Amino acid sequence: MPKNDLRHDHMPQLVLRLALPTMLAQFVNVLYSIVDRMFIGHIPHLGTAALAGVGVCGPIIAVLYSFAYLIGQGGTPLMAMALGAKKSGEATAILSTCYRLLLLLGGILTVLFWGWERHFLWWFGVSARTLPYAMTFLTIYIGGTTFALLSGGLNSFLIAQGRAGLGVGTVLIGALLNVSLDPILIFCLGWGVAGAAISTVISQVVSSGFAIYCLRHLDLPVTLTWGRWRPDLCRQILTLGLAPFLTYALDSSLLILLNATLQRTGGPGEGDLLVTCATIVQSYMLLITSPLSGITLGCQGIVSFNLGARNAPRVRQALWWVYLVCLGFCTIMGLITLLATPLFTHLFTTDPTILHRSVPYIKLYSAGVLCMAAQWTVTDMGTALGKMKMALTCSLIRKGIYVLGVLGLPRLIRPDAAFAAQPLCDVVASVVSLLVFWQVVPRLLKQPGVNGTGASKQVSI
Numbered sequence: 001m002p003k004n005d006l007r008h009d010h011m012p013q014l015v016l017r018l019a020l021p022t023m024l025a026q027f028v029n030v031l032y033s034i035v036d037r038m039f040i041g042h043i044p045h046l047g048t049a050a051l052a053g054v055g056v057c058g059p060i061i062a063v064l065y066s067f068a069y070l071i072g073q074g075g076t077p078l079m080a081m082a083l084g085a086k087k088s089g090e091a092t093a094i095l096s097t098c099y100r101l102l103l104l105l106g107g108i109l110t111v112l113f114w115g116w117e118r119h120f121l122w123w124f125g126v127s128a129r130t131l132p133y134a135m136t137f138l139t140i141y142i143g144g145t146t147f148a149l150l151s152g153g154l155n156s157f158l159i160a161q162g163r164a165g166l167g168v169g170t171v172l173i174g175a176l177l178n179v180s181l182d183p184i185l186i187f188c189l190g191w192g193v194a195g196a197a198i199s200t201v202i203s204q205v206v207s208s209g210f211a212i213y214c215l216r217h218l219d220l221p222v223t224l225t226w227g228r229w230r231p232d233l234c235r236q237i238l239t240l241g242l243a244p245f246l247t248y249a250l251d252s253s254l255l256i257l258l259n260a261t262l263q264r265t266g267g268p269g270e271g272d273l274l275v276t277c278a279t280i281v282q283s284y285m286l287l288i289t290s291p292l293s294g295i296t297l298g299c300q301g302i303v304s305f306n307l308g309a310r311n312a313p314r315v316r317q318a319l320w321w322v323y324l325v326c327l328g329f330c331t332i333m334g335l336i337t338l339l340a341t342p343l344f345t346h347l348f349t350t351d352p353t354i355l356h357r358s359v360p361y362i363k364l365y366s367a368g369v370l371c372m373a374a375q376w377t378v379t380d381m382g383t384a385l386g387k388m389k390m391a392l393t394c395s396l397i398r399k400g401i402y403v404l405g406v407l408g409l410p411r412l413i414r415p416d417a418a419f420a421a422q423p424l425c426d427v428v429a430s431v432v433s434l435l436v437f438w439q440v441v442p443r444l445l446k447q448p449g450v451n452g453t454g455a456s457k458q459v460s461i
Contacts (some may be wrong), residue, residue: 004162006305015299015321021164022298025171026290032178034283036196039182041348050193052272053133055279056126056259062252064145068152069248071101074241076160077304077384084308096227102153106146113142125259127272137197144201150208160301161221166214174207243383243391250399255282261406265415280348280358281365288333295326296380303384312445326373334369365419368426378433390440398429
């Protein structure tokens with residue numbers, strides 16, 4: 001498998017070679033949730049209610065998965081900086097510390113969420129009609145939390161070492177297995193919602209095993225060892241990973257808020273229907289946000305490595321090319337939204353009412369897609385540069401605008417006006433993020449240490 005030289009390769013080709021496979025990996029990763037929902041939506045006599053129940057589970061599961069970003073995106077920039085500074089021993093210690101943290105968090109989260117799952121579901125938009133399906137799916141999924149965190153968290157360490165193909169393989173193996181098992185367990189064995197959850201857990205076990213095997217046995221600059229516990233590295237990993245963790249965890253929390261608002265403002269007759277539509281809308285948005293985060297995640301190693309190597313010109317080139325690739329992807333998805341939305345909704349249901357309502361909701365919810373390119377570039381590249389506060393501030397501004405929209409628009413207009421909160425926050429937050437980025441990053445890259453003429457605070461490990 002070809003290797004990428006983060007120090008010397010031509011930047012446009014390097015960005016594409018790392019961004020496109022990682023984007024594909026994230027797209028494939030979306031299949032874990034989307035394929036489950038597609039099959040569940042077509043279960044005879046139960047599909048609509050089961051789809052709404054699993055839809056409420058989706059954001060809760062995403063909150064669980066965001067802990068993989070806390071460790072993965074907190075550790076990979078540090079590892080890449082260490083490699084750029086030619087500190088291979090430190091890079092190995094960072095990887096082993098992240099592995100231990102993923103195992104620890106997996107155990108803690110499993111116990112915590114099992115104890116509170118019923119409360120979470122009631123708080124976050126489930127109804128008496130959809131609760132049994134939500135409980136079945138979430139209970140089984142929580143049992144595989146450790147494997148989900150290992151798969152998502154360790155995958156980024158393959159990508160950060162220039163082996164994006166292995167990163168794609170990790171996700172692809174699990175996704176294809178999930179797609180294969182779903183119809184067998186759901187329909188052939190008649191396990192329904194439980195079959196979908198079991199299929200997902202099995203797939204995550206296999207994905208995590210593949211990632212561990214690659215990191216332990218393949219010829220990589222940094223391989224996985226058990227190592228020793230390093231509290232100093234734990235603090236650095238958690239500090240740097242806080243921004244991407246909060247970004248994805250709060251994004252998921254906002255979807256929970258949307259579901260709960262739709263259920264409560266819609267009332268007994270309208271609430272379940274709106275939550276079912278929101279499940280389809282959120283599934284479509286995953287096709288945008290997950291590959292978009294894949295682009296930025298895949299390129300974090302380029303930025304962090306060259307920052308560690310004190311090569312400011314290559315950092316600038318990487319930032320521009322990452323943004324252009326994100327903008328190109330968002331443009332394509334904007335066209336697909338306009339032309340192919342009805343085809344997407346038919347994958348989930350045959351109910352004419354849901355089909356009729358979901359199409360305009362998807363178009364409204366994703367109306368600000370072009371602005372998302374700037375937001376994702378600023379947040380994830382800010383993390384790669386070690387500017388956690390900048391990334392977190394921009395992310396929190398976006399979340400705050402979304403919360404105001406979801407809570408305010410249904411009361412000012414009507415319940416389904418909550419879907420307009422997404423484009424509102426995309427437009428405003430992208431402008432704010434770009435202004436902050438242009439103030440912070442040029443000054444960082446002009447510092448003597450980053451230009452290779454002195455010590456740099458940002459690149460120290």
